[in-house]
Amino acid sequence: MPHTRTNILSPQVERDLRAAMLETYFVGKWAAKDDCDGSRAEIYEHVRRRFDMVRNWFVPWVAHAVDLPRTRIVEIGCGTGSTTAALALEAAHVDAYDIDGPSLAAARRRLDLLGVRNATLHQHAPERLLSTMLAEHPPGSVDMLLCFAVLEHCKHNERIDTLRTCWSMLRPGGVLVIADTPNLLTYWDAHTFHLPFFNQLSVDLALAYAGRSQRGYIRDALLGALAVSRQAGEEKLARLGRGVSYHEFELALGDVGADIVGDGFDPEPVSFYGVNLETRILFTYAKRKGLPIPPAFLRETIDVILRKPGGADARRLRPRDLDAIVRPLVDPA
């Protein structure tokens, strides 16, 4: 059963949020015209779909791993503030960082409209964000680090550096939460180009083939960048979003299997994402091959809570019957 929490956005607040998003984040963007279904869906996404989604499954999921009212959170990639606001309504405090000015302007308006006072927004250039964050939150000091729908928009080195920096900032017993991040090891690129096998393509081949995407604004963004230079094309490919996999976690943090205290097979994420063909294939393949990959990295999206060893909190991964959840019908032998 999906977890659905009480609606806290009145029609007036929803209207005000919509105006706020159009006056900030959407200025100059294709969707600001509000003249087609795609535009309306994109605007709704930032007005309330993400906020509702975070409140309905993500907050209750994280609440199993941490005592939210006593938890101070550092969020990387807060965007227009859906995650920040939903968490701040239940946590002690949120420090939210991003590299994008219009997103932060939108986040500021959202926090004001919702009366959220326990969140602080920070904007820094990508090359300074991690060092500044580290100066403001020294190693070993943070209760919870969050990257929600962010790592897929980072370049390779940024991703590895982000994971390492986050881990170093956590206090013993603190948690690193990565969520809503597309898994590179899936056949369908559901996040960006909506093309089969796109995640498997090399950068060269992806750049050459991306023009076949039916997702007009994504395709045009990439082709426009490629028209400027090959380097701009590569940058755009990364920023539009490419999947992440267990390989990066292994390279950045080593073997994290024993530190996982929550994953995408828990009831809350399953209630939201379900278990689709991509997940069944990946889970079944790893199982039949006997690959020692934690289940957290065998779903279409990576949702994982990692607890840094050494703290007093003993809450662990909840027991569940993975075979029953996945029902590996693809290869039932």
Ligand SMILES: C[S@@+](CC[C@H](N)C(=O)[O-])C[C@H]1O[C@@H](n2cnc3c(N)ncnc32)[C@H](O)[C@@H]1O
């Ligand atoms: C898809 S949005 C997610 C926003 C928000 N967490 C949510 O779920 O609504 C990704 C955000 O990550 C930010 N971002 C991308 N690369 C980043 C980096 N290296 N450091 C910090 N933020 C980054 C982008 O500016 C964007 O606001």
